[in-house]
């Protein structure tokens with residue numbers, strides 16, 4: 187299925203000088219472009235009214251079901267400026283498929299892959315001047331779908347709005363890559379078997395914020411969630427997947443299985459590591475083993491990964507009755523190498539043997 191996107195240009199785009207001022211130091215998630223992509227869904231009619239239009243508020247009826255029952259899913263990907271001036275997306279087809287999987291779990295209609303990819307490409311083409319040229323800068327794209335039917339009954343909505351907004355971003359971690367500290371919460375869990383942990387839905391984030399506040403009170407940067415059944419096995423950070431690097435050169439990451447979000451960065455790093463001869467195990471790892479291995483020196487590095495921050499070293503882990511340092515407490519060698527290898531492909535500084543990079547303009 188494909189749709190043609192109507193184009194309604196913004197009659198009052200931001201002046202060049204103002205835009206360039208914002209792009210010099212955009213931070214993360216605060217600077218938005220002139221346009222957005224919108225596609226609507228109506229039961230019986232399917233996806234329709236595809237358009238690129240001025241970015242503006244979306245009028246929402248107070249009885250829209252998303253406001254009450256939280257049927258909402260989203261994606262996150264980036265467009266990168268390459269040295270030759272072209273702009274490219276990284277694996278947008280994988281984001282399209284993941285949005286479909288999230289939709290299935292949340293009883294929402296699947297957006298066809300080609301509509302997803304075209305919506306993102308059309309928005310990037312339209313707002314290409316918003317892709318920053320600063321080091322590690324990119325245009326962060328946020329596709330999302332929410333239930334818009336006006337009805338208070340509990341059932342899957344009969345109407346949805348799919349939209350893509352774009353935000354110019356600098357490096358996620360201001361002041362360069364530095365190791366983060368994690369709080370291993372025993373109070374809260376992120377996802378239970380049979381739940382929505384593998385779906386990229388806003389509700390998972392809403393439920394995780396209180397744990398982040400707990401981490402903050404403990405002086406930590408982020409939360410690491412343990413499995414909901416045994417409260418032992420490391421799952422993820424709630425917005426980033428985790429990897430462990432052992433002194434013998436093997437790499438481990440928790441297995442997908444319904445409670446962990448299948449990160450596209452995670453998948454790409456597994457591929458990069460395996461293709462340089464490293465053994466990557468997708469196997470459970472307990473917090474007790476993490477502590478013992480960090481203390482014995484068997485574990486030398488740990489890092490978190492996701493589109494927004496790419497690869498982030500984990501320096502320290504705290505929890506109820508323990509506090510340990512991983513490796514040197516700073517960025518490890520493999521962490522730095524994988525970060526560089528992946529960003530070199532994304533930014534067009536290295537060849538892409540995988541077909542991950544898709545040129546837009």
Ligand SMILES: *Cc1c(COP(=O)(O)O)cnc(C)c1O
Nearest residue numbers: 424425426447449450451492493
């Ligand atoms: C988006 C997300 C990730 C990272 O996925 P990427 O595709 O690598 O950006 C990890 N965990 C959660 C909960 C997420 O929502």
